[in-house]
Amino acid sequence: MKALPELTNTMKGRLLFELFPDEMPALLDHLAAVCADFRTNHEEYKKNWRDGFMSFDYWFSLSEECAALLKKHGHTMRKNSKVFSDQLFYGYTALFVNDRIVKYAAHSASKKFKQAVELLYT
Template identity: 30%
Template structure:
């Protein structure tokens, strides 16, 4: 295993899946709901201007891409850690996924404290804006 400071977002997502496979179905369902909420409230989300230098249009592109991937791979994402990591945490899409992890474990006050702690360690969710 790589040292944590040498791990990519994909590596971290694969490890998280491997450690907590029972959490993945609920998390991917949550991500779909976040994507839907962002799309349904596009005007409000766009007006917030909270997406930094990437801009809302790019953010919306990531939302649509993530939603398509979850629809396409469905339950396979729950079973295969590598697929979960490759499809949802690759490249810039990891920005949206880190945002969702922060909401899922922080704002939502997740029940599994060990999962929440591991998300914080792996993705440093306290640093995500």
């Protein structure tokens, strides 16, 4: 195994899945719900967007890409760490997914999952 600073987004996603496979269905459901909420409340989010890191339109496009991946591969992602990591953590979509994982973990009942996410993503 590589040292933590040498892990790519894809490697981190796969490791997280393999350490916490039982957490993945709820995480994927959370991602789908957030993407749906962004689509439903697009104008409200855009009006209140204050993140100087990137424009809301770009963030929204990452959300839409994530939603499309979930729709296409969601069933397989729940069972397969390679599909989960290769689809969600390759390219710029990983920015959106990583952000949502950190926010999801903050409210997770699993202390170990929270710690793993903090180690990998913060």
